[in-house]
Amino acid sequence: MIDSIYIAWQYIRFNKIKTATLIACITLISFLPLSLQLLLGESERQLMSRAVSTPLVIGDKGSSLDLVMNSLYFSDEVPELIGMEASERIIESGLALPIPVYARFHARGNPIVGTTLDYFDFRRLKVAEGRNLAVLGDCLLGARVAENLGLKPGDSLLSSPETLFDLAGVYPLKMKVVGVLQKSHTSDDLAVFVDIKTTWVIQGLGHGHQDVTNLSDPTLILKRSESNVVATAKLYQHTEITKKNIDSFHFHGNTSVYPITAVIAVPYDDKSGTILRGRYLSRNETLQIIKPEEVIDGLLQNIFRIKNVLDAVISVVALATVLAIILVFALSLRLRQREIQTIFKLGCSRLTIARLVSAEIFIIVLTSGLLCGVMILVVNQISNGLVRMLFIR
Amino acid sequence: MINIEKLHFSYLTGDFHLYISKLNVEKGEKVAVIGPSGSGKTTLLNLIAGIIPVKNGNIRVGETRIESLNDAQRRDFRIQNIGFVFQDFELLDYLNVIDNILHPFRITRTLTLDKDVRGRAAALAEKMGIGDKLKRQTNDLSHGEKQRNAICRALLSHPKLILADEATGNLDPENKDRILDLLFQAVDEHEATLLAVTHDHELLKKFDRIIDFRNFQSKEAV
Numbered sequence: 001m002i003d004s005i006y007i008a009w010q011y012i013r014f015n016k017i018k019t020a021t022l023i024a025c026i027t028l029i030s031f032l033p034l035s036l037q038l039l040l041g042e043s044e045r046q047l048m049s050r051a052v053s054t055p056l057v058i059g060d061k062g063s064s065l066d067l068v069m070n071s072l073y074f075s076d077e078v079p080e081l082i083g084m085e086a087s088e089r090i091i092e093s094g095l096a097l098p099i100p101v102y103a104r105f106h107a108r109g110n111p112i113v114g115t116t117l118d119y120f121d122f123r124r125l126k127v128a129e130g131r132n133l134a135v136l137g138d139c140l141l142g143a144r145v146a147e148n149l150g151l152k153p154g155d156s157l158l159s160s161p162e163t164l165f166d167l168a169g170v171y172p173l174k175m176k177v178v179g180v181l182q183k184s185h186t187s188d189d190l191a192v193f194v195d196i197k198t199t200w201v202i203q204g205l206g207h208g209h210q211d212v213t214n215l216s217d218p219t220l221i222l223k224r225s226e227s228n229v230v231a232t233a234k235l236y237q238h239t240e241i242t243k244k245n246i247d248s249f250h251f252h253g254n255t256s257v258y259p260i261t262a263v264i265a266v267p268y269d270d271k272s273g274t275i276l277r278g279r280y281l282s283r284n285e286t287l288q289i290i291k292p293e294e295v296i297d298g299l300l301q302n303i304f305r306i307k308n309v310l311d312a313v314i315s316v317v318a319l320a321t322v323l324a325i326i327l328v329f330a331l332s333l334r335l336r337q338r339e340i341q342t343i344f345k346l347g348c349s350r351l352t353i354a355r356l357v358s359a360e361i362f363i364i365v366l367t368s369g370l371l372c373g374v375m376i377l378v379v380n381q382i383s384n385g386l387v388r389m390l391f392i393r
Numbered sequence: 394m395i396n397i398e399k400l401h402f403s404y405l406t407g408d409f410h411l412y413i414s415k416l417n418v419e420k421g422e423k424v425a426v427i428g429p430s431g432s433g434k435t436t437l438l439n440l441i442a443g444i445i446p447v448k449n450g451n452i453r454v455g456e457t458r459i460e461s462l463n464d465a466q467r468r469d470f471r472i473q474n475i476g477f478v479f480q481d482f483e484l485l486d487y488l489n490v491i492d493n494i495l496h497p498f499r500i501t502r503t504l505t506l507d508k509d510v511r512g513r514a515a516a517l518a519e520k521m522g523i524g525d526k527l528k529r530q531t532n533d534l535s536h537g538e539k540q541r542n543a544i545c546r547a548l549l550s551h552p553k554l555i556l557a558d559e560a561t562g563n564l565d566p567e568n569k570d571r572i573l574d575l576l577f578q579a580v581d582e583h584e585a586t587l588l589a590v591t592h593d594h595e596l597l598k599k600f601d602r603i604i605d606f607r608n609f610q611s612k613e614a615v
Contacts, residue, residue, distance in 0.1 A: 003499040003506070007488070014487030014530075342483040345444055346546075347472025348500040349465065356500075 004352070008359035018332075019364060022325060026368035027375070029321045033314050034372065035379045039390065040307055042383040044300055047073075050186055051296035053123075055273060056096070058086055058280070059262040061288045068295045071262035073187045073388070074103045074111035081259035084196075086287055088256060093279065095272035096265040097122075102199040103191075103261050106160045107175070110145045113191045114199030114260070120181075122266060125188055129153055130179030133195050136249055137241025139175040140193040143183035151177050156240070157192065159202045170204035174240035185384065200251065200258050201241070208238040208249035265289070333357065394420040394554060394586040395441060400450030402433070402440060411436055413450070416604065420553075423577060423587040425597050428606025434590040438556045441588070442475050443467030455553060472503050476547030476585070478576070480559035482539040484531040484546075491527040494518060494545045504550055517545045521575060537568035541575065548579050555580055557589035561596065573599060 012019045050072050059067040060080035069075040081104075090098035099122055102114035117132065119125075120140075130153030133140055139157055141149075151157060155177045161170070175194060183189055200206045212229040215221055223230040238245045251258070267273030280289040333340070340353055379386065395418040402411040411433035418424050426434050439445040440459070441452055446467070447460035457470055484493045492499075494514045498506035518524045521541040523534070531539055540560065547555055560576065561569040573596055580587045589600070597603055 007496075007499055010492065011487045338483070339485060342479070342485075343496070343500055345439075345442070345471075345477055345483075346497045346500065347468050347503070349468055352500050 004355045004359040005363070007356055008363055011360055012363055018328075022328065022364050023368045023371065025321050025325060026365060027371045029314075029318045030368065030372045031375050033311065033318075034376055036307065036310060036314075038376065038379055039383055039387055040303065043303070043387040043390075046186070046384070046387055047296045047300065048293070051292040054264060054292045055267055056265040056276065056289055057262050057292055058082075058090070058098075058265055058287055058289045061286060064288065064290045064295050065299060067262055067288070067290065068292045070103050071101045071264065072292055074113055074191050076111075078104050079261055081261060082263075082287060083257040084260055085256045087260070087263045090263060090265050090276070093276060095276045096267040099264040099266065100196055100260045101262045101264060102196055102259065105162070105199060105202050107139075107157050107192050108149055108160065110142075110149075111191050112139075112159060112199060112202065113193050114196040115193060116196060119193070119264075122264070123184070123186075123188060125184060126182045127179045128182040130177070132179060133193065134178065135241070136195065136198055136201065136246060137173070137176055138178040138194065138198070140179045140181060141177055142181055142189040142191045142193070144189040145192055146177075146180040151180075153177055153179055170202070171237065171239045173198070173202045176241070187388070190388065196260065197251075197255075198241075200255075201249065203259070205253075205258055206249060206251040208241065208245050210236050211248065329357070329361065394418050394422070394455060395588065396451070396453040397441075398451045400440070400447065400452065402436060402445070402447070402449070409433065409436075413437070418586060418588060418602075420586055421581075421584060423580060423599075423601045424589070425600040425603045426588060426590045426606065427592070427594070427597070427603060432606040434606055435558055438558055438588065438590060441554075442471050442477065442556055444471070468501075469503050472497060472501050473550065474553045476550065476552035476555040478540070478543050478547045478555065478557040478560040480562040482531075482536075482543045482563070484539055484542055486530065486532050489528050489530055490518065490523060490534070490542050491515065493531060493542055494549055496546060497550060510549070514545065514549055517548060518542075520579075521545050536564055537572060540564060540568075540572050544572070544576055544579060548583060548585075551583055551585075553585055555585050555587045555589075557587065557591075559590055559592060561591065561593055566595075569593065569596060 051068070054072055057067060057071050059071065060082050062080050066075075066077045066079045070077060070079055084100060087098040087100040090096050097118060099116060099118045100114075101119070103111050105112040120132065127140070128143065130140075141151060141157075146152065149157070157175050157177055158172045159175065161172055175192075175198065181188065181193075197206065209231070210220075212221070212231050212235065215229075215231075220232055220235050221229065222232045238248065241249060265276060267276055277289050277291075280287055343353065344350070395416070397413050397416040399415075400411070400413040403409055409431065426437065428434050436445065440447055441454060443459050443462060446464075450460070452459040454470075454474065457474075459467065459470070462470060485496065488496060491514060494517065495506060495511065498504045498510055504510075515524065515527065518527055521544060523538050523541050523545070526534065526538065531542060534542065540563075544560075555576070557576065561572055564572055576587070577599065591597070
């Protein structure tokens with residue numbers, strides 16, 4: 001019986017370092033293009049499916065890509081802020097349903113998305129556990145956020161300060177987790193949803209504190225008149241919104257100019273959408289209206305252009321690697337001439353010698369293939385998060 | 394056992410020329426082949442084993458005419474009838490002792506590796522004094538142990554003819570005697586014939602007969 005595989009396996013086992021190097025080379029050179037293809041496919045799927053399902057986005061005239069990435073995927077790059085009146089303008093037009101989005105703050109590394117209840121209907125997001133947003137200070141967690149942070153309804157979550165070094169800045173807000181959304185395999189899984197007014201509280205535009213009209217401690221009052229009381233910085237401000245203190249929360253100034261990052265506009269029909277787009281074409285217009293599908297399509301074109309360059313580079317590297325591997329095997333055969341001569345003298349045919357070498361190559365290629373397969377499976381498992389990390393956030 | 398007549402051989406390049414008009418080795422004989430380097434001793438072993446094809450002359454091993462065999466037949470003949478022992482042992486360092494002994498059975502369809510063969514290999518190794526080292530890599534063996542390992546490999550298929558090419562060349566004097574005794578003992582037990590190339594004149598007295606290659610230079614019959 002010709003036991004080529006057994007002998008080849010013994011040879012491979014004995015030459016561990018050489019074998020490991022060869023396997024690593026073959027694995028990497030096959031893994032790179034495959035994983036790149038997989039990640040780009042996943043990024044295309046993630047980016048495009050969400051972009052297609054979001055008809056129009058209105059935001060400041062700046063980078064349309066930043067606007068789309070922030071309002072659809074809650075990326076860290078925050079576009080120039082616009083006022084809440086942008087949303088009211090759409091209501092007044094009667095052409096679309098406006099959904100304001102304020103995606104600027106974070107809680108334990110996850111984006112806090114301030115919006116209205118319409119957002120959940122629009123994205124068809126269902127509450128898997130607990131209830132939907134009801135009062136100021138409530139938060140609804142995306143499925144992955146709840147999973148990653150180990151939070152459930154009834155727990156609380158602190159917003160992260162925008163800068164650690166601003167001692168006079170706004171205190172973090174302790175938000176109450178009231179529900180967890182069903183997994184949607186989109187950016188929504190990784191977001192913390194709050195009412196838009198809660199984001200304004202996080203920003204410090206709205207706050208709650210002790211009742212200044214009944215204060216007796218003189219160190220808390222800076223100036224008092226019949227219509228106005230000016231408190232000192234010593235005044236206690238609430239960092240959590242509870243049933244007891246919710247009535248003390250209030251907003252100063254005109255909330256219609258309060259900031260948001262974008263408005264998602266859902267036209268009632270195609271014609272309304274076209275008319276709405278036309279209304280933002282004026283030169284004096286400070287806002288832009290964009291179709292996310294077009295922006296993402298442009299982004300993907302760029303990504304795939306880069307991918308083509310990468311493919312060419314990988315092909316050249318792969319060719320060099322294959323040639324190097326052939327050289328390694330050729331040199332190895334030369335070094336093993338004496339061994340080959342011996343087994344030939346023992347009665348082995350040249351075909352069997354070729355079979356022995358082929359068995360070695362087969363084992364190395366098979367192992368590399370399996371290793372590459374396992375790595376691709378792992379990448380496939382984490383591709384969702386990886387794509388977000390590499391291409392979106 | 395071996396009959397050679399009017400054998401002419403030369404390589405495609407170089408001045409080397411071997412001519413043997415007549416050479417006979419009887420069955421069971423232990424014959425030493427001596428001669429200066431380059432005189433054709435190893436070439437003769439290779440011709441007898443069918444490693445190098447015979448173009449002019451006749452070589453008969455037992456009833457088989459070597460010159461009438463094609464490549465595949467010579468290979469089959471070699472693996473079934475001839476055991477090779479080399480000066481540098483020529484063991485495969487990536488195989489352990491037992492796998493080296495069984496190696497010829499793994500590289501050809503002519504021999505069948507079964508339980509019986511494995512048992513015989515272990516018994517042979519035991520007899521050669523390396524029975525406790527079957528799972529050791531050959532790199533961990535001494536020179537003497539390596540040559541015993543190589544002899545086990547040569548003997549396992551019960552060859553009729555054992556060709557030893559300076560089998561004791563790399564051994565110290567004490568080991569030379571011991572290995573040669575073991576080889577002779579194994580040859581007797583297997584009722585084989587031994588044709589051994591050697592440079593070691595001290596060992597010649599142990600052989601039944603000596604063939605001196607200097608005699609072939611003048612194209613004389615032996």
